Structure formats: C-alpha cells, structure tokens
Amino acid sequence: MSPTLIQNQDGLFETTGGPVPFKEIILGLREAMATKFNARLKISNPSDARDYFYTNLVNEEQEIFCAMYLDNQHRFISFERLFYGTINASQVHPRIVVKRALELNAACVIVGHNHPSGVSEPSLSDIDITATLKKALNLIDVHLLDHLIVTGVGVTSLAELGKI
Numbered sequence: 001m002s003p004t005l006i007q008n009q010d011g012l013f014e015t016t017g018g019p020v021p022f023k024e025i026i027l028g029l030r031e032a033m034a035t036k037f038n039a040r041l042k043i044s045n046p047s048d049a050r051d052y053f054y055t056n057l058v059n060e061e062q063e064i065f066c067a068m069y070l071d072n073q074h075r076f077i078s079f080e081r082l083f084y085g086t087i088n089a090s091q092v093h094p095r096i097v098v099k100r101a102l103e104l105n106a107a108c109v110i111v112g113h114n115h116p117s118g119v120s121e122p123s124l125s126d127i128d129i130t131a132t133l134k135k136a137l138n139l140i141d142v143h144l145l146d147h148l149i150v151t152g153v154g155v156t157s158l159a160e161l162g163k164i
Contacts (some may be wrong), residue, residue, distance in 0.1 A: 029055040053068070067082055068111075
C-alpha cells in the first residue's frame with residue numbers, strides 16, 4: 001500500500017507510513033493552497049502569490065500561463081490556467097486575460113508562467129507580453145501587480161526586476 005499524504009489540524013503534513021513521492025507532496029501543497037485561497041484570504045505579501053504559483057507550476061513539463069485574479073482588497077478570487085504551450089513557449093492572448101478580469105469583477109491581476117527549461121531569466125517575449133497586458137488591463141482599470149516566472153529553483157518577479 002502506498003503512503004497517503006494528509007494535512008493535520010495544525011496544517012502540517014503527515015503520511016500514513018513510508019516515503020512520499022515528490023508528486024504527492026506537490027499535490028498535497030496544491031490542495032492546501034487551494035483551501036487557503038478559496039477562503040478569500042488576502043494576498044498580503046508577494047510571497048503568498050509566489051508560493052501559490054510555484055506549487056501549481058513547478059512540476060509541469062510544458063509552459064502554462066496562468067492568472068490570479070484579486071479584488072480591490074487583494075483578496076483571492078480565482079486562479080486560472082489560461083494558455084498551454086510547448087516546452088519553451090506559450091501564446092498569450094491579452095483579450096482572454098482582460099475578459100476574465102471583467103467577468104470576475106477583478107481589480108488586480110497577477111500573471112505567471114513556468115519555464116520548464118529551468119532558466120529563470122525573463123525572455124524578451126515575457127517582457128513584451130507583460131507590457132501589453134499592463135496596457136490592456138489599465139484600459140479597464142485593472143492593475144497588473146506582477147508577472148512571475150516559475151522554475152525548479154524558485155520564482156522570478158518581473159515587478160521586482162523593474163519590468164512592470
């Protein structure tokens with residue numbers, strides 16, 4: 001029987017015995033983060049968003065572009081996988097990001113994607129789509145807070161790099 005990863009009342013993870021495969025740990029973290037954010041908790045600091053994007057994208061083998069929609073108090077509304085790509089690219093359509101922001105009545109958006117290659121440095125196309133998204137969202141009074149790039153070793157913030 002394979003071990004099962006469970007979260008106890010203190011929020012700590014335990015197993016029913018034996019070693020836990022990495023994929024099960026990631027799935028457990030995803031479930032815990034989904035529970036936390038579905039309670040409409042506030043994204044009170046950048047590490048909250050980084051942790052959420054990391055746990056949802058670190059183990060993916062293809063590029064996936066996601067958006068986290070927040071209300072005007074930076075409370076979580078939704079996290080959505082919007083575009084799927086190949087091992088080194090995904091095509092992003094700003095109108096879809098804007099449309100979902102309007103549908104969800106979001107005031108802020110944090111976007112992000114993974115780099116399965118492990119290169120954490122933003123590409124020129126990452127910087128270009130960030131600028132395009134910022135302009136498009138500004139037209140509807142929605143603020144783009146950050147664009148996060150997830151790799152196996154961590155998360156790079158375009159806001160912290162001064163690219164937003």
